[in-house]
Amino acid sequence: MREHIGAALAEVGSGASEEDVNRILSELGSPGAVAEAALAERPTDNGHGISTAPDSPPAGAVATSRRERLLGRWVPPVVAIGLFILGALSLFPMGLLPLAVVVALFIASGLWTPLEKVLGAAVAPIGLASTTFYALTGRFELAPVLGLIALIILFILAIRGGRRAAQHARTVAATTTSGERA
Secondary structure: OHHHHHHHHHHHOOOOOHHHHHHHHHHHOOHHHHHHHHHHHOOOEOOOOOEOOOOOOOOOHHHHHHHHHOOOOOHHHHHHHHHHHHHHHOOOHHHHHHHHHHHHHHHHOOOOOHHHHHHHHHHHHHHHHHHHHHHHHOOOOOHHHHHHHHHHHHHHHHHHHHHHHHHHHHHHHHHHHHHHHO
16 A cells, blocks of 8 residues: 555655645545455454465455445435435325435435435435425425425435545546556
C-alpha cells in the first residue's frame, strides 16, 4: 500500500495538492476494504493449527460483497421510491413490514450520512403518512406541509445517494482497471 501511494505521489511530483492525495487514496478503496485485502493476503491460523493459504477466500469475503452491493447504483432509486410509496401507505398495517425492509436497506447502505439516514427513516414516512391521513380524513392541517417536506427530503436523498453510488462505481472501476494493469 505504501509503495502504491509513494509511486502515485511520485507521478504527481513535488507539488501534490490535497485533491491529488484524495484521488490517490480513493483509488485504494475504503479503509475497510484495504484492511480486508491486507488480512486476506496473510496466512492465518484457523484455530486448529492449520494455516489458510492466501488464495483461499477470506472470512469477510461474503460480508464485503454484501456491503459492496449496498453501494450500487440501484440502491438510491429503490430507497427513494420505496420510502415514498410505502411511507404513504404506512398509515395502514399492510405497509409497515415492507416499509421496515426499505428502511433497513436504507440504513444498511453506506451511501448516506447518519443525519440523512435519520431524516429519511423518520421524517419521510411520518410526513407521507400524515399526508395520507389528511387526504382520507381532512384533519391535521399541517399534513400537506409535512408531506412537502418529506418529498423534498426524499428528492435530496435520492440525488445525494445517486451521486455517491456513481462515485463509488467510478472508484471501483478505476481500482479494477489499475489492478489489471499492475
